[in-house]
Amino acid sequence: MNAEMIAVGTELLLGQITNTNAQFISEELALTGHNMYYHTVVGDNPQRLSDVIRTAQKRANLIIITGGLGPTQDDLTKKTIADVLGLELVRDAKAEEVILNFFKRRGDGPMTANNLLQADVIEGADVLDNVVGFAPGMMLEHEGVTYILMPGVPTEMKTMFTNEVRNRLEKAAGDYRLESRVLHFYGIGESRLADQLDDLITKQTNPTLGTYAGKHEVTLRITASSQNAAELTPLIDELEEKVLSRLGAYFFGYDGESLEEKVVRLLTEQNLTVSAAESLTAGLFQATLASVPGASRVLRGGLVTYATDTKTSLLGVPEELLTENGVVSEATAKTMANNVRQQTAANIGVSFTGVAGPGSHDGEPSGSVWIGFSDETSTTAKHHLFARDRQYNRERAVKEAFWQLYKYLEEKTAKTSH
Numbered sequence: 001m002n003a004e005m006i007a008v009g010t011e012l013l014l015g016q017i018t019n020t021n022a023q024f025i026s027e028e029l030a031l032t033g034h035n036m037y038y039h040t041v042v043g044d045n046p047q048r049l050s051d052v053i054r055t056a057q058k059r060a061n062l063i064i065i066t067g068g069l070g071p072t073q074d075d076l077t078k079k080t081i082a083d084v085l086g087l088e089l090v091r092d093a094k095a096e097e098v099i100l101n102f103f104k105r106r107g108d109g110p111m112t113a114n115n116l117l118q119a120d121v122i123e124g125a126d127v128l129d130n131v132v133g134f135a136p137g138m139m140l141e142h143e144g145v146t147y148i149l150m151p152g153v154p155t156e157m158k159t160m161f162t163n164e165v166r167n168r169l170e171k172a173a174g175d176y177r178l179e180s181r182v183l184h185f186y187g188i189g190e191s192r193l194a195d196q197l198d199d200l201i202t203k204q205t206n207p208t209l210g211t212y213a214g215k216h217e218v219t220l221r222i223t224a225s226s227q228n229a230a231e232l233t234p235l236i237d238e239l240e241e242k243v244l245s246r247l248g249a250y251f252f253g254y255d256g257e258s259l260e261e262k263v264v265r266l267l268t269e270q271n272l273t274v275s276a277a278e279s280l281t282a283g284l285f286q287a288t289l290a291s292v293p294g295a296s297r298v299l300r301g302g303l304v305t306y307a308t309d310t311k312t313s314l315l316g317v318p319e320e321l322l323t324e325n326g327v328v329s330e331a332t333a334k335t336m337a338n339n340v341r342q343q344t345a346a347n348i349g350v351s352f353t354g355v356a357g358p359g360s361h362d363g364e365p366s367g368s369v370w371i372g373f374s375d376e377t378s379t380t381a382k383h384h385l386f387a388r389d390r391q392y393n394r395e396r397a398v399k400e401a402f403w404q405l406y407k408y409l410e411e412k413t414a415k416t417s418h
Helices: 019-033 046-059 077-085 095-108 113-119 152-174 189-196 198-202 231-248 259-269 284-288 308-313 320-323 332-342 390-417
Strands: 001-010 035-040 063-068 089-091 120-122 125-129 137-142 145-150 177-185 206-215 218-226 249-252 274-279 298-305 348-354 368-374 379-385
Touching: 001 019, 001 046, 001 308, 019 035, 019 063, 019 152, 019 177, 046 063, 063 218, 077 120, 077 145, 089 095, 095 113, 113 120, 113 218, 120 137, 125 152, 125 379, 137 152, 145 152, 189 198, 189 206, 189 218, 189 231, 198 206, 198 231, 218 231, 231 249, 231 259, 249 259, 249 332, 259 332, 284 298, 284 320, 284 390, 308 320, 320 332, 332 348, 332 368, 332 379, 348 379, 348 390, 368 390, 379 390
Parallel strands: 001 035, 001 063, 063 145, 274 298, 274 348
Antiparallel strands: 089 120, 125 137, 137 145, 177 218, 177 249, 206 218, 348 368, 368 379
16 A cells, blocks of 8 residues: 555644654555655644645555544544544543543542543544553544554554554555665765666666665665565665675665674674774764674773873873874874774774864864874874864764774775685
8 A cells, every 4th residue: 555644743843752653654664565655744733634634545545643642632633534534433442441440540539531532433443452551543444545543652653553553554465565675885975876876766666776865874775566575685686786886885784784883793703902092083983882782892992182282191192293293194193093002902093183173273174184093014094174064073083984994894804705
């Protein structure tokens, strides 16, 4: 079925609550073999909700509505949908009993009458149990369109979908299935990546390609559909091979694996450790690495030498080197990386020295960054000019260092395998 999701709640429009339900439901629909074509958010207004439902009826045969099933005056979803469909609300005895028993057990005063409004359902609907909260969900088919109503509270919605909705949607899809694979790329912008794949994107039928700009990286999604689930993986594999034959130099991982997670995994597999000397990043590299489970096996530690004199007193960078070359320089970055590696007895030393911004420093512009890299055989440093705002420059420097580490580790893996 072709689906549209309608999220009801003025708090969503005001940005007070993030609509995490939309992501969950879209992912689940793809797994059960249905197409999500539209996401709509509407406030707690019966006229606007009526308009949204009527629009959805013209372009979808599966409409999923979340929110507005509670006991207060702004919970108008059931009544509005019933009015649009020309149906009545009826009291569900099971849901009513659950509510009455809860307040009886609680024993902290009389229950207000509006709580029982949560037990009202649209006549003819298949009632979906809510084992987390009070308001039951509903699923009904009316004039060729299937409607699914669920609570907006994420814990209630996800539990209800898992227990009550997923199996119904799988049966409705029959043998038809969708499968997606997500590929992550670094070092190439979305526009350039799309240009490199222009012919594949233009001619796409099944599978399809979609590009998305992430935080300092680009994501590519390959989606295949088939009545035969066994055909999905080969279809995706074939297109992935074409993509990587052109863009393999920028590829680092699949689905939810971040670049730092990939680095930690490779360091662990190769029994290597890393340390860092950080100036402008002020510990951000080490904090990012330490956020990955298993980092304790690979992170030796490091130093934050933000002030110039601490580069000498803590890292042992000679004062004459700093005077002659400057703090933001290749020589300083190389010495920082080499010295922190030796001081911490790590296999690899990484260093950061630069100008976060917004102003310049020692004649170097904002965003000018040197990243040093040292192992037991050599010490190098590479210059970058990120030239954006302060936080971007710092985050991008860290991402660049992880990319350099990843390429280094991949190369060592390739040499070992040969």
